[in-house]
Amino acid sequence: MRKRIAFLLAGLLALAFVLAACGNGGQDEEGNGEEGDGEGVRLALSVSTLSNPFFVTLRDGAQQAADEAGAELQVSDAQDDASQQQNDIENFVTQQFDAILVNPVDSEAVGPAIQQANQADIPVLALDRGAEGGEVATLIASDNVQGGELAGEELIELVGSGSVAQLEGIPGTSASRDRGQGFQQAIESQDEVELVASQAAGFDRGQGLNVTQNILQANPDIGGIFAQNDEMALGAVQALGDRAGGDVKIVGFDAVDDALQAIQDGQMNATIAQQPDQIGSLGVENGISLIEGEDVPEEIPVEVQLVTEENVSEFMDGEEETNGG
Amino acid sequence: MSSVLQRIRPGELLARGGPLAGLVLLVAVMSFLSPVFFTTNNLFNVGTQIAVIAILAFGQTFVIVSGGIDLSVGSVLGLSGIVFGWATAVAGFSLPAALALGLGAGAAAGLTNGLLITLGNLPPFIATLAMLSAARGLALVISGGQPLNPIPPAIQTLGGGDIFGVVPLPVVLMLVMWAITIGVLRSTYPGRCMYAIGGNEEASRLSGINVFNQKLFIYTLSGFFAAVAGILYTARLASAQPQAGFTFELDAIAAVVIGGASLSGGVGSASGTLVGALILGVLRNGLNLLNVSPFWQQVVIGAVIALAVMTDTLRRRRKG
Numbered sequence: 328m329r330k331r332i333a334f335l336l337a338g339l340l341a342l343a344f345v346l347a348a349c350g351n352g353g354q355d356e357e358g359n360g361e362e363g364d365g366e367g368v369r370l371a372l373s374v375s376t377l378s379n380p381f382f383v384t385l386r387d388g389a390q391q392a393a394d395e396a397g398a399e400l401q402v403s404d405a406q407d408d409a410s411q412q413q414n415d416i417e418n419f420v421t422q423q424f425d426a427i428l429v430n431p432v433d434s435e436a437v438g439p440a441i442q443q444a445n446q447a448d449i450p451v452l453a454l455d456r457g458a459e460g461g462e463v464a465t466l467i468a469s470d471n472v473q474g475g476e477l478a479g480e481e482l483i484e485l486v487g488s489g490s491v492a493q494l495e496g497i498p499g500t501s502a503s504r505d506r507g508q509g510f511q512q513a514i515e516s517q518d519e520v521e522l523v524a525s526q527a528a529g530f531d532r533g534q535g536l537n538v539t540q541n542i543l544q545a546n547p548d549i550g551g552i553f554a555q556n557d558e559m560a561l562g563a564v565q566a567l568g569d570r571a572g573g574d575v576k577i578v579g580f581d582a583v584d585d586a587l588q589a590i591q592d593g594q595m596n597a598t599i600a601q602q603p604d605q606i607g608s609l610g611v612e613n614g615i616s617l618i619e620g621e622d623v624p625e626e627i628p629v630e631v632q633l634v635t636e637e638n639v640s641e642f643m644d645g646e647e648e649t650n651g652g
Numbered sequence: 653m654s655s656v657l658q659r660i661r662p663g664e665l666l667a668r669g670g671p672l673a674g675l676v677l678l679v680a681v682m683s684f685l686s687p688v689f690f691t692t693n694n695l696f697n698v699g700t701q702i703a704v705i706a707i708l709a710f711g712q713t714f715v716i717v718s719g720g721i722d723l724s725v726g727s728v729l730g731l732s733g734i735v736f737g738w739a740t741a742v743a744g745f746s747l748p749a750a751l752a753l754g755l756g757a758g759a760a761a762g763l764t765n766g767l768l769i770t771l772g773n774l775p776p777f778i779a780t781l782a783m784l785s786a787a788r789g790l791a792l793v794i795s796g797g798q799p800l801n802p803i804p805p806a807i808q809t810l811g812g813g814d815i816f817g818v819v820p821l822p823v824v825l826m827l828v829m830w831a832i833t834i835g836v837l838r839s840t841y842p843g844r845c846m847y848a849i850g851g852n853e854e855a856s857r858l859s860g861i862n863v864f865n866q867k868l869f870i871y872t873l874s875g876f877f878a879a880v881a882g883i884l885y886t887a888r889l890a891s892a893q894p895q896a897g898f899t900f901e902l903d904a905i906a907a908v909v910i911g912g913a914s915l916s917g918g919v920g921s922a923s924g925t926l927v928g929a930l931i932l933g934v935l936r937n938g939l940n941l942l943n944v945s946p947f948w949q950q951v952v953i954g955a956v957i958a959l960a961v962m963t964d965t966l967r968r969r970r971k972g
Contacts, residue, residue, distance in 0.1 A: 531895070532889050532893055536888060536889060540697050541937050565888070565889055
């Protein structure tokens with residue numbers, strides 16, 4: 328009985344190989360060099376969790392891009408479980424997909440699974456979070472430098488002239504470094520607004536409150552604060568009380584629900600939203616390029632958007648962000 | 653009389669005062685470096701900012717004096733805050749009921765620690781390490797990983813209000829918990845048992861102390877103090893955060909030890925712990941005021957912790 332099942336499985340696998348080969352053949356025939364033409368291409372996407380709206384939007388973006396290109400896309404949900412993700416990717420390797428898109432649950436833990444894909448010569452693309460331990464063709468993630476710059480420009484415009492402060496994230500993290508670099512660029516490009524204090528508050532609301540209190544003590548006249556994530560910005564709102572959003576302008580980063588609400592209530596002035604749908608669609612487009620033998624850059628930064636009082640309502644329906652800080 | 657005064661040299665004065673002398677020195681240095689440091693407003697800011705850590709550390713003092721350690725207090729703080737937040741913001745309980753649930757959750761987590769240590773025969777380090785993970789996990793499960801709002805106005809007042817227009821309520825709450833800690837340690841039977849168990853557990857048992865029950869009480873008390881800190885943290889942010897109190901156990905333990913307690917048990921006091929928390933708070937506040945690079949701040953804080961505890965142990969060695 329067991330043998331018979333084994334034969335059946337082997338038969339099915341053989342059939343799958345044949346079908347896969349046909350699929351590839353079909354693609355070769357149609358290969359007309361046009362970018363994004365993925366007719367017959369088979370892509371797999373392993374998402375960290377679909378219970379977070381951010382990643383649902385990422386998947387939708389990928390699915391739409393795949394549909395437009397005529398490619399097949401299979402999606403698995405690891406439910407934030409690193410070992411589940413490993414199984415998912417192993418299955419994709421067994422199924423011989425043409426390329427695998429991975430949105431890692433954990434950058435370290437995903438390594439062994441990616442190595443398996445490497446051994447099977449299947450290109451792997453990392454989405455939103457990097458991966459350690461295996462070879463990844465490209466990392467597609469939000470452009471934090473651009474986001475920091477955008478936030479800085481908005482804060483400078485809001486404040487006009489005077490001094491501002493910055494709440495930094497966890498020292499040494501890439502999100503803190505990149506957002507800080509962008510903000511610094513914006514500050515250095517003009518002379519009206521001066522950065523008088525820049526202190527770490529660990530991406531944390533409680534620390535954001537304490538550190539803002541201290542900064543205000545030393546610099547009572549600041550006209551604005553840029554916080555490298557919304558949690559710290561909301562801490563600053565708490566520290567400033569009635570002055571938040573009016574006397575002292577506050578710009579955050581991430582567009583989490585509480586921050587969008589604070590913008591609508593006039594306690595915060597702006598935040599930066601990532602575009603998870605873009606991360607998904609760029610993943611599919613570059614996956615197809617890789618399969619067609621084209622080179623893709625090692626890192627593909629995805630543009631971010633400024634959210635202010637004017638457009639905050641567009642973001643209020645569930646789009647949120649939980650990574651990167 | 654004059655001969656006594658002559659015998660005390662200035663260097664010795666610093667060593668004799670221990671942690672308090674260190675705090676005075678630190679305050680003097682900060683006042684010299686920053687013109688805004690020694691102002692009423694800023695000093696009350698420091699008080700407000702250390703209130704949560706100090707209350708956690710008071711609870712930790714009971715445990716450390718009895719020769720144990722409680723690594724779970726940061727997570728228990730988070731769990732209590734989330735249980736309270738869930739009860740008011742999601743389940744719609746009345747304020748007293750929500751407070752009782754939040755404080756009860758902390759005490760229950762502490763009692764569980766005690767049971768794991770006594771019945772389960774686990775070392776306190778492992779039992780409370782397990783609770784560190786489990787309590788944080790429960791906080792995430794209950795909240796779904798999201799902050800819970802809104803928090804009732806009365807509780808928000810506890811976080812942002814003051815009495816007589818100057819003294820912030822978090823400072824008042826901290827002083828109340830300080831007084832309770834002094835009372836328990838100095839004037840109650842369980843308090844004296846803590847010193848006895850920490851000094852020599854076997855001797856305490858042989859002299860008739862019910863070590864089993866006392867340990868349950870000690871860890872429950874620590875859990876309860878963590879819950880009070882959790883409510884206060886929630887009050888200050890006007891929002892219950894699932895990640896509240898992350899790594900706070902390290903600050904709490906540092907405050908207790910800087911305050912002169914011994915990790916091998918039997919030694920420690922509420923006032924020492926308060927001084928320890930103040931040293932950490934003054935340092936963080938002062939470094940912010942001076943706009944010191946965040947990278948260097950961590951180095952400075954580490955150095956001060958090491959120095960503070962070292963002067964204290966040297967002082968003891970000289971005495972012995």
